[in-house]
Amino acid sequence: MxxxxxxxxxxxxxxxxxxxxxxxxxxxxxxxxxxxxxxxxxxxxxxxxxxxxxxxxxxxxxxxxxxxxxxxxxxxxxxxxxxxxxxxxxxxxxxxxxxxxxxxxxxxxxxxxxxxxxxxxxxxxxxxxxxxxxxxxxxxxEPGPGAASAGWVLRHHDEGRAGGGGARGVMVKIGSRVQGVLRVGGEVAVGRWEVVPGSPSSWMAIAEIGSLANTGFPTGLPAAGPASGDKVQAQDGRQWGCLESW
Structure with a gap:
């Protein structure tokens, strides 16, 4: 590693x-x-x-x-x-x-x-x-040189959701690979995606597990991606903040 x-x-x-x-x-x-x-x-x-x-x-x-x-x-x-x-x-x-x-x-x-x-x-x-x-x-x-290794980190954090159980999520993208973990109270969603070659804003789902996997993650983001400090929104309205981009 x-x-x-x-x-x-x-x-x-x-x-x-x-x-x-x-x-x-x-x-x-x-x-x-x-x-x-x-x-x-x-x-x-x-x-x-x-x-x-x-x-x-x-x-x-x-x-x-x-x-x-x-x-x-x-x-x-x-x-x-x-x-x-x-x-x-x-x-x-x-x-x-x-x-x-x-x-x-x-x-x-x-x-x-x-x-x-x-x-x-x-x-x-x-x-x-x-x-x-x-x-x-x-x-x-090897994630690739230059733009081939470009990526970002998104985080969702809302301790007031899910009846006090809280909501936490992290997504990481490096090059063509994207993975995410989201927990809302006792409910868990996990995703793994691959960016479509030649179409950076299109993602292929390898795994989308949990009822929130299709709506809780902000998938298919623009090729340029978010910048550090930006906010992006999932389909269900959940807000994710960009902690890091490169």
Missing amino acids: SHEENKPSVSVRKYIKWGDTFPVENTSTIVLTSPKRHFADVRLRIPIPTKEEAAAGSAVIRDPSRLDWAFAGTSSHDAAASPPHSVFRHWVDSRHRDAEAVVDEGDMVPSPQPGETIESGRMVNPDTGRMQAYEECWLDE
Whole structure:
């Protein structure tokens, strides 16, 4: 997982390994991280629609059972630590209402394979409910030079909505990839989209999970995108503010 400051990154998980078990990967896990280290991490159970299927709209993932986990927040990386150490602070989370109580940490070392990073540490295994040692391998995907890596971070925050349950959402776009996580009280919406080649304001849905996924996210924004400080509106009237753009 890339940790270079002031550069957007796209990280794709190759596998996860618990304790002494064999490495496995039964999800499509992608993390988009902005230059100021806002991130959106979306984990969907495979199979994932091809770009051709997404363009045709014939295989969009909408079944909530296909969502493994999705969360967004901010990360920090201590390159001077031995080994280098990263901390991921959740702000909105599909599994946990109190997202800010969730903090992931892991040591990061380069893999022998170019463009790969090994993350290791201890966290709760969702299949067992027990704290276990884990290892994840991340592939760093090059988002492209210049305009090809352009993007933004949007945030929705309204603690007065949903009967006091609050509403929080984060969307991150890097190049052609867009991911979003939205929680309104107990209701969760998650999206993953791809920008249509040659038509930057048109997005193909890979996954739109939850009843708010079609209306709660401001999808299909203009190619230039919002500037930092701008407000944009979702179809349902929900206001999102741009925290960062590049």
